[in-house]
Amino acid sequence: MGNLPVVTTSFVGRISELGDAARALEKHRLVTLTGSGGVGKSRLALRAADRASERYADGVWWADLSHLYDDRLLIGTVSDAVGLLDHDLARPVEALCERLADRNLLLVLDCCERIIDSCSHLVRELLAAAPGLAVLATSRKPLGVRGEYRLDVPPLAAGGDGEEAMRLFRDRAATAAPHVALDTPGTTAAAVRICRRLEGIPLALELACARLAENSVEQIADRLGSRLDFLTDRTVWPERHRALRTAIGWSHELCTPTERLLWARLSVFPGAIEEADAQAVCSGGPLRADAIPALMARLATQSVLQHNGSRYRMLDTLREYGAMWLDELDERKPLAQRHAEHFADVARQAHTCWLGPQQVAWYRRIAETDADLCAALDHLLAEGSEKAVEMAGCTGLFWSCCGHLQRARVYLERALRIDSGRSKHHTRALWALGITLTLQGDHESAREFGERCSVAAWHDHDAESMLSAAHLVSFNYLMMGRPQTAHDVSDHALRSLPGDPLAAPSQLRCRVIRVFALSALGRLDDAYEDATNLQQLSLRYGEYWARAYADHQLALIHLLQGRPREAEDHARSMLAGKYQLRDSLGIALGLDLLAGAIAAQGDGVEAARTSGTGHVYWRMIGHPHRGTPELGVIRDAWERQAREAAGDPAYDSAYHRSLTADAESGLVRALQGHLPS
Structure with a gap:
């Protein structure tokens, strides 16, 4: 159970560090992996969390904080990570504490450094409220919370052929340039020189390996050595980061001018990047829109971007470097404006196309561009632009349908404070x-x-x-x-x-x-x-949205009029539609109805299982009323029916098994395996 990200590249070495992390998690409730950018903290945390997963009955949950530049979205990001949607009127921190209070789980907070004070405060409150909670954090500096156990993540050992840095170099070289042989004395010696000169920093080694398609191992070793000797980079990074700075700077220099320009402009994206969004935001001057997809693919082969399906991501350290050059080009402000206007347009299109065959696609689009929409709204609100009012109104329905109520409320309240009230956007x-x-x-x-x-x-x-x-x-x-x-x-x-x-x-x-x-x-x-x-x-x-609610009502009416089989069909149809929209409130309502229809047909155990899954969704949403008021009395009647059919022990056993199971697995069962793609 959990949401650990899937990584396609292999994990090399770190046997000692993994052992240290495992022992630390056995003894301490807060373990922070510290180290410089690019040293591999996130990959180590991922592997350590995966290995520790069997110790946590309620799973291991990963919250990526790398796109957060202030603390306003911290609670929402962590809540999303642990499956808590915020229908509850309680303060978000209180709702999150209540959600985790009786759980035995490991929460991984990745990239805490930009909002270190807010992370420290949140972790302090969560650990106090949830005795079964453990936190594994990654950060460039410790959180400073009492009881924190700090593990410094060093670079990979870079001493000789058998060392970890060399193993990583061989692994990544085989992927980047399978034609390059590393088994001759000359290439082996050159590879060892690279590992030493880059001080065993994984990100630096991956950037170097990405250049093997165009350079020999010996050429890379010579050029990196020369660059270290005559470093004139205009960065302000600390001296201890010299090797990483060198590798990134050298990789940057080897990019073509348009690749460098795209690298800088892509730094304005806080999250995953679609090609079409990059074309809309980053084109201009020498950078043609139609050239951007090929340039992004090229940056991915150089390890500047990571390619995952139809989307790209940029590691935080590389984004920082790109942002530095964006400042050098004096383009940060206009690019932020273009980014904001583009995603305001995305929200506008989503709202315009809400009623139609693309409704599901737009719900997914809004969900997938979450970080960019928030960044765009923050920019427009800071500018005092009335476009923020339009954008907040357009995203409000999508966010509220998918359970992000606190986020919707915060942005809408901020937008209305700057609103003149002169348009229908108001x-x-x-x-x-x-x-x-x-x-x-x-x-x-x-x-x-x-x-x-x-x-x-x-x-x-x-x-x-x-x-x-x-x-x-x-x-x-x-x-x-x-x-x-x-x-x-x-x-x-x-x-x-x-x-x-x-x-x-x-x-x-x-x-x-x-x-x-x-x-x-x-x-x-x-x-x-x-x-x-x-x-x-x-x-x-x-x-789908209104159709699913029509199915809800048809299921309810059939059930109340004594036609449970027809009610079951409509309840499943509602669930399928609401799953397409990722509407957790609708799913919870549908599961309650389905449980009632099954109970009315005499299968008390299956009704208990379905009701337990429904309760998992209600608990995720934190909804105080579980739907409209009259449903409470009807729900109680269905439960009595199911208990009479199954007997209290069998009902309670089935209900509690579903209550502690994974929500999505329970939904798959409820849909009898016909889960929409």
């Missing part, structure tokens, strides 16, 4: 924040934003704005247990503003509220008709 941001507050259970604040959103929509004279306001107000009433008022508000809006949902996607959202309100009021025949119409409308546009 209305959209009010709507998105109101939905977020409702999902967090802050109904009084949501009511206030519903009123503000309604006034703003009236000034807009725009159907989408007015439907959005109605959606927010009626949704808040529904979650407060007032389905009649929720029905009246949504129904009035739909009757007053008919038309094509493509022109006003919130029409579909209001339809979802109306059908939920009808079933809560016991008007099941009306609800069935509404849900069927909603399903057909969603199918016409090829969208």
Whole structure:
């Protein structure tokens, strides 16, 4: 159980350090691997965590902090890493502490150095709240938390042919240039010289090996030696980093001018990089957009970039070097602006295409560019740009649907503070924040934003704005247990503003509220008709979000009217749709319904398993109410049915096994193996 990243290159040496790390983790709850950039702290932490995984019943969880330049996203990043989505209104740190309080797990915090004070504070609170928690951190300096055990990660031993640095050099050389022989006395001696001159630093050795396709081992040894002797690099790195600085600088010099320019410009990306995004942000001057994919591939062969599927990543140390040259070129500010404007446009496109066959693809796009969207919003907010208001409103629905409520709330509140209120972007941001507050259970604040959103929509004279306001107000009433008022508000809006949902996607959202309100009021025949119409409308546009909620209501109605087999089919269909969108709230609701349908058919043990998996998702989300209020009574009735069918011991055993199992595995079982790709 866990989320350790998959690495395709081999792990070489470090036997002594792995042993030290294993012994340290047995005795200490906080172990920090310290060392300079490029020395291999992250790879060592990954291998050490993997080896220790059997000791932690609740798994090993990895949080990559390398893209964080301030502390605002730290809690959200760590929460995401351990599978906690933030529907809870409690302070994020409190929710995270509560999530981990009874867990026995290892949390790996990779690259703490930029936000070292915030990491120290968080680790201190987590260790105090969760006695079964251990933390393995990597950082260029220790966290300074009481009880911390520090392990300094040295470079690889670089003494001779049998040493670790030489083994790494041979391994990476075989990948980069399989035609190069290292078994002659001359090449072996030259390789040993390289390992010594680069002081056994893994990143430096990988950069050197990447040049073997164009240079002999002897040439590399001579040139690196010369560069060390006459170092005139304009960096300000400490003297102890001279070997790494030399390797990076030499690799940089061997790049073509356009490769160097791209390296510098790519440093503006905090996370993984798509070719299309690089073309949009980095092109200009001598760097043509159509040349960028080939240049990125070339930088990957030189180990400047790491290629993973359709995306690239740049190691933090190399990004720092690129950023230094971006400053030298006086391009940091314009590149940050281009990056921000590009991802604001991505958010705008996602919002525009929400209703349609590309809906799932846009949900995934937003999830995969998370770090860039946050960086873009931070930049636009710092500039005081009203584009930040538009962007926050566009991403708000995606983030709230996928459980990132605290992030959505923080950015929307910041955006509204700089908003002039002169455009429909203002209305959209009010709507998105109101939905977020409702999902967090802050109904009084949501009511206030519903009123503000309604006034703003009236000034807009725009159907989408007015439907959005109605959606927010009626949704808040529904979650407060007032389905009649929720029905009246949504129904009035739909009757007053008919038309094509493509022109006003919130029409579909209001339809979802109306059908939920009808079933809560016991008007099941009306609800069935509404849900069927909603399903057909969603199918016409090829969208998943509203269709899944139509399936939810059809499953509920079939179940309440004594047709559990039909209810089971609709519940599975809902789960499939919500899995496509990675909508954990929808998955939790669907699992509850599926458990009820299975219980009604007499399989109490399978119902217990499904209910246990559902509880895992509810616990992940931290949702205080587990859906609309009326579902609680119905859920209790399903549980009684399942217990009567299975017997209390069998029910409790199956339930608790699912409760402690991996959430995704439980979902696969619930879908009977038909997991969408």
